[in-house]
Amino acid sequence: MVNKSIPNVASYRIIVLGIALGFTLMGCTLSQKDEKTKFINYFRQGEQLYIKHCSNCHQASGTGLGRVYPPLKDSDYMKNNFEAVICLMKYGMEGELIVNGVQYNQAMPGVPSLTDLEVAEIATYIYNSWDNSRGLVGVKDVGQILNTCNQ
Numbered sequence: 024m025v026n027k028s029i030p031n032v033a034s035y036r037i038i039v040l041g042i043a044l045g046f047t048l049m050g051c052t053l054s055q056k057d058e059k060t061k062f063i064n065y066f067r068q069g070e071q072l073y074i075k076h077c078s079n080c081h082q083a084s085g086t087g088l089g090r091v092y093p094p095l096k097d098s099d100y101m102k103n104n105f106e107a108v109i110c111l112m113k114y115g116m117e118g119e120l121i122v123n124g125v126q127y128n129q130a131m132p133g134v135p136s137l138t139d140l141e142v143a144e145i146a147t148y149i150y151n152s153w154d155n156s157r158g159l160v161g162v163k164d165v166g167q168i169l170n171t172c173n174q
């Protein structure tokens with residue numbers, strides 16, 4: 024009797040473990056899919072907002088305009104100053120600035136009405152277009168950075 028019940032308990036454990044593992048794997052696949060959908064939504068919204076608020080100066084192609092408006096495409100400034108870029112969308116910037124070895128010095132007006140989500144969407148768009156590939160810029164990170172901006 025005793026000998027017989029031991030393998031039974033063991034096989035129940037295996038079944039329960041198997042089911043738990045199954046759910047875990049399913050959960051992982053689902054959340055990966057959620058992340059991808061979220062990225063696509065942020066990117067698409069960000070593109071619309073970029074066209075509305077930024078492309079007049081930086082151009083739809085991200086190349087900027089001569090010595091007046093700096094490029095976002097291949098911008099070393101963007102690569103090295105992620106937090107400053109989050110801040111300047113909302114609060115603007117002024118003073119001397121060097122992008123890819125070229126000097127700019129013209130004030131950029133910010134768009135103070137942008138919400139944390141909108142800044143995250145624009146950031147996701149500009150950081151994943153024109154050869155940039157940073158991945159999703161999350162709204163929580165943006166919120167934290169915006170709290171630290173010098174305005």
Ligand code: HEC
Pocket residue numbers: 073076077078079080081091092093094095098099100101108111112116117118119120122127128129130131132134145149
């Ligand atoms: C009225 C024109 C104008 C608009 C609109 C504008 N910018 Fe700018 N932007 C500038 C100028 C001019 C500078 C350089 C500022 C300086 O010289 O200090 C700049 C600088 C930048 C920089 C840092 C330099 C670089 O090229 O990497 C980024 C990033 C940027 N802008 C992104 C944006 C985004 C995103 C938006 C939309 C939310 C936007 N800008 C809207 C004119 C503009």
